[in-house]
Amino acid sequence: MLEIIQEINWSPLFISLKTGVVATFFSFFLGILFAWLIMRVNKKVKWILDGILTMPLVLPPTVAGFLLLLIFSLRRPVGGFLNAEFGLRFVLTWPGCVIAAVAIAFPLMYRNARGAFEQVDVNLLYAGRTLGMSERRIFWKIIVPAAGPGIASGTVLTFARALGEYGATSMLAGNILGKTQTIAVAIASEVAGGNYDVAGFWVIVIVLLSFVVIAAINIISGKGMRNTRGWY
Template structure:
């Protein structure tokens, strides 16, 4: 087997961490706003925010490519005014990971918010707490396990993203090549031993993520009753 270039692992982890951090913040805030919306608005917003979860990643990647292309107004604006180029760069990896993984953070967070006992909210209001304090000091902490589970799932999805990443960021070694794109590239080149190595790496990471979910949500083996 040829010498392993570890850059895909580093790029995947860096992309996953940044994308998860952004999705974490946006997921909590947006889920809270959607929960307060009326029923019709909630349905529409929920559909829009969940859409990347059901769309083929290549479709999401194509839409992102149209938005951030240097031939499009927004892409030109980012480059000329902010010096940011998304297409064929690491920023593209992050953007693709956020769009594809965010729905998992949003859905898990919203579901966790819906499980919060309404009496706790009423108690907070009785004590004179503002809606903002109730949200951050009561709802978010109580929904903590669900939020934590969504965070871990978001990270898992972000580091494993392939379709949208390939469309937007490409497959540039040492720059935008993640583990998923590395596996596809090595298989195409006939380097099955290197591809198998990266498959093992991603399996180990995925297993560690599943264990983390069990620990964070309190559904680990220590809580399982024997028959």
């Protein structure tokens, strides 16, 4: 095992962690924004938008990756425009890893945030309006703190999903060592090359990281339950 560790190229770990953090950052704010918007529209529009926003959660990641490839390819209008006007390229680049991770992990943040918002006591909102608070202030000062445990759990789950994303990442960003090769992509690559020892090492790493994520979720959920009991 020591010999394997000495021969390991650690770039997949750093790329995965960097991708997970950045993707979680974007997914956090997008998830909260869309969860808040969904709560304010009528039921028919809500069902349609909710289906669209949740779809990446049920689609095979390779399908999502293929759709992203069609959108951001330099030969397509969107990809060509972004490259020509802003110099942004997502195919076979690290930003492509982030886009793929956001597309796959975002629904987890959105669903958890929406579920947490729906559990907030409406009497708290009425109290805020009675005190003359604006809707924006009510959202940030009342709704978000009250939904804190659910949002925190969603954030951790989003990070975990972004960290282990493979299908969409391999389709859009490819498998370039030191550039776009994440841990999940590295495992598939090493298995394909017959390097089972190295693949096994990365499996151990991702299992340990997943265990840390699960522990974090349990801690956050435990605090949320204690806080809930305190209200009664």
